[in-house]
Amino acid sequence: MKRILSAVLVVCLLGGIGLGLAAAPIKIGICKIVEHPALDAVEQGVIDALTAAGYVQGVDVEYLLASAQGDPGTAVTIAQNYQTRGVSLVVAIATPTAQAAVQVFRGTATPIIYAAVTDPVGAGLVLSATDPSRNGNVTGVSDMIPVASHLQLLRDLGAAIRKVGMVYNPGEANSVILTTLAQEAAPGLGLEIVTAPADSTANVPMAAQSLIGRVDAYYVTTDNAVVSAIDSVLAASEEAGVPFLVADPTSLAHATMSAGFDYYQHGLLVGDVVLRVLAGARPDTLPVTYQARAEVQLNLDQAARIGLAFPQAVIDAASAVYFGGATWERKSE
Amino acid sequence: MATLLMHAIEQGLAYGIAALGVFLTYRILQFPDLTVDGSFVTGAAVASILILNGGDPFLALAAAFAAGAAAGLVTGFLNARLGVANLLAGVLTMIMLYSINLRIMGRPNLSLLRASTATQIVDGAWTGLGPLAVLAFIALVTLAVKLATDFFLRTEIGFALRASGDSEAMVGAYGVDVRTAKMVGLALSNGLVALSGALVAQYSGFADIGMGIGTIVTGLAAVILGGSLIRTRRVGWMTTAVLVGSLLYRIAVALALRYGYVVGFQASDLKLITAVLVLVALVIPAVRERQLRKVSSC
Numbered sequence: 349m350k351r352i353l354s355a356v357l358v359v360c361l362l363g364g365i366g367l368g369l370a371a372a373p374i375k376i377g378i379c380k381i382v383e384h385p386a387l388d389a390v391e392q393g394v395i396d397a398l399t400a401a402g403y404v405q406g407v408d409v410e411y412l413l414a415s416a417q418g419d420p421g422t423a424v425t426i427a428q429n430y431q432t433r434g435v436s437l438v439v440a441i442a443t444p445t446a447q448a449a450v451q452v453f454r455g456t457a458t459p460i461i462y463a464a465v466t467d468p469v470g471a472g473l474v475l476s477a478t479d480p481s482r483n484g485n486v487t488g489v490s491d492m493i494p495v496a497s498h499l500q501l502l503r504d505l506g507a508a509i510r511k512v513g514m515v516y517n518p519g520e521a522n523s524v525i526l527t528t529l530a531q532e533a534a535p536g537l538g539l540e541i542v543t544a545p546a547d548s549t550a551n552v553p554m555a556a557q558s559l560i561g562r563v564d565a566y567y568v569t570t571d572n573a574v575v576s577a578i579d580s581v582l583a584a585s586e587e588a589g590v591p592f593l594v595a596d597p598t599s600l601a602h603a604t605m606s607a608g609f610d611y612y613q614h615g616l617l618v619g620d621v622v623l624r625v626l627a628g629a630r631p632d633t634l635p636v637t638y639q640a641r642a643e644v645q646l647n648l649d650q651a652a653r654i655g656l657a658f659p660q661a662v663i664d665a666a667s668a669v670y671f672g673g674a675t676w677e678r679k680s681e
Numbered sequence: 682m683a684t685l686l687m688h689a690i691e692q693g694l695a696y697g698i699a700a701l702g703v704f705l706t707y708r709i710l711q712f713p714d715l716t717v718d719g720s721f722v723t724g725a726a727v728a729s730i731l732i733l734n735g736g737d738p739f740l741a742l743a744a745a746f747a748a749g750a751a752a753g754l755v756t757g758f759l760n761a762r763l764g765v766a767n768l769l770a771g772v773l774t775m776i777m778l779y780s781i782n783l784r785i786m787g788r789p790n791l792s793l794l795r796a797s798t799a800t801q802i803v804d805g806a807w808t809g810l811g812p813l814a815v816l817a818f819i820a821l822v823t824l825a826v827k828l829a830t831d832f833f834l835r836t837e838i839g840f841a842l843r844a845s846g847d848s849e850a851m852v853g854a855y856g857v858d859v860r861t862a863k864m865v866g867l868a869l870s871n872g873l874v875a876l877s878g879a880l881v882a883q884y885s886g887f888a889d890i891g892m893g894i895g896t897i898v899t900g901l902a903a904v905i906l907g908g909s910l911i912r913t914r915r916v917g918w919m920t921t922a923v924l925v926g927s928l929l930y931r932i933a934v935a936l937a938l939r940y941g942y943v944v945g946f947q948a949s950d951l952k953l954i955t956a957v958l959v960l961v962a963l964v965i966p967a968v969r970e971r972q973l974r975k976v977s978s979c
Contacts, residue, residue: 419894447790
């Protein structure tokens with residue numbers, strides 16, 4: 349009888365411990381600066397990467413999802429809220445959100461993983477992109493895009509392209525960096541960049557129209573304000589009869605061609621970094637991660653509309669084409 | 682909870698200085714001034730650039746005030762001298778400031794994370810206060826600003842300012858030009874807003890071109906919320922009410938973030954919950970007053 353009792357007791361104890369473990373999932377705070385398709389995709393990518401690695405939501409991990417709704421001041425409050433709720437790790441999506449998290453968690457051991465930050469060194473998040481030893485508890489993934497190779501792509505379309513028009517928001521840190529990089533890379537490729545600033549989505553149509561007749565191609569990077577009004581750039585490029593390259597594959601249907609990665613893939617990559625940190629890797633051993641692969645997608649419908657025939661080499665390099673109102677992926681052999 | 686409340690008070694006081702600026706124009710001058718969405722960033726930009734170039738972070742607050750005051754003078758000039766309608770004058774200066782702020786900063790986002798800011802110096806120096814050091818510093822700055830504002834409103838020109846909001850004919854009686862009074866009021870108001878922006882930038886660890894959007898909205902919320910809770914015609918109490926309003930607003934944001942999820946709200950609902958909490962704080966005293974009146978009339 350005694351033995352049965354003690355056996356029951358042991359089972360209860362073990363069960364209790366088991367329940368205790370199950371009842372305390374790790375808390376991860378994921379904060380983005382604003383609701384935006386690209387940033388939402390990053391958030392989803394992070395969660396999916398963790399789920400795929402066996403972190404069951406609600407059991408192993410609890411996500412504290414937040415959006416600063418466009419206000420950098422609120423980003424600070426969100427980070428402070430994460431601190432009081434004792435999160436084990438913060439994923440901060442976009443530059444001001446990451447800066448707020450780094451400021452609030454200064455001097456603590458909580459790892460900060462930033463995402464969708466183009467220039468983490470310029471943003472003061474880390475001291476060095478390659479040597480992480482003095483970067484403290486901060487690491488992450490940059491969404492820097494290979495601007496020079498994008499311009500080369502336009503160059504590959506034909507000798508007629510000399511002037512490239514860029515519509516960009518001078519108020520977006522990421523966009524300004526990419527525009528500057530394009531201006532630096534253009535002369536080496538025999539190109540000239542003509543810029544048209546638009547400080548808000550509402551001003552994008554006018555900026556795009558101002559380039560009609562002055563440029564041989566349009567190029568838009570990962571600029572939030574401009575991508576939100578991408579159809580107005582498309583309309584302008586169509587009116588001018590020139591190709592339009594956008595550095596965002598999810599916008600392929602709204603451009604002549606697109607290059608780069610999509611933000612869901614970016615989120616998966618961020619998720620990988622999170623997993624490494626959860627597995628015990630210290631952030632100050634992880635250098636800035638860059639998204640390596642840049643794929644090219646072509647919109648054949650739009651090319652037909654402006655009378656553009658893609659050179660065979662460009663078609664051969666494309667990972668997908670948009671034709672007849674649908675996207676067709678190249679099958680990997 | 683205590684930590685969250687502490688941070689909410691820090692921000693409530695820091696943004697409270699901007700609310701005092703909005704109070705000066707909206708309540709005292711009866712001038713709805715939209716310049717503040719731009720001058721808030723101007724303050725942050727000027728202070729950040731000075732600090733990043735090795736300037737003193739405390740003097741940077743004063744420099745921010747001066748820059749904001751200059752912006753206010755522009756709005757005042759447009760309205761009082763060129764006859765541009767008050768709303769439009771503010772809007773025009775705000776738009777101009779967007780470009781000017783980008784010029785000052787050189788880029789849309791400046792990081793102060795690796796710089797020596799006032800809040801960091803204070804955090805390192807006033808170790809006796811522990812985690813309350815930053816709060817104490819912000820409270821001191823805000824108190825100084827509040828007392829200076831009170832003092833100013835009791836001076837001769839301050840009286841003229843208050844009179845010009847009530848009736849422009851009255852001002853002549855004080856021997857002060859209405860237009861001059863307006864310009865002084867706008868300069869002072871935007872100086873305070875810029876000072877607030879400089880303080881918030883140092884506290885947050887960065888200045889961003891987007892950080893000023895909604896300054897007029899949160900400022901007005903604080904002024905009206907405080908004014909409805911503390912009904913008074915005495916200057917000292919009026920400015921206190923503004924700061925109380927600002928504190929309540931930030932506490933509402935913190936509460937919405939902390940407990941919103943408990944009742945099933947999503948991240949995207951934040952602004953809605955904040956607005957509802959402010960509304961509740963606004964309506965409760967009004968309802969209670971009505972009940973009191975009912976009781977007394979029985």
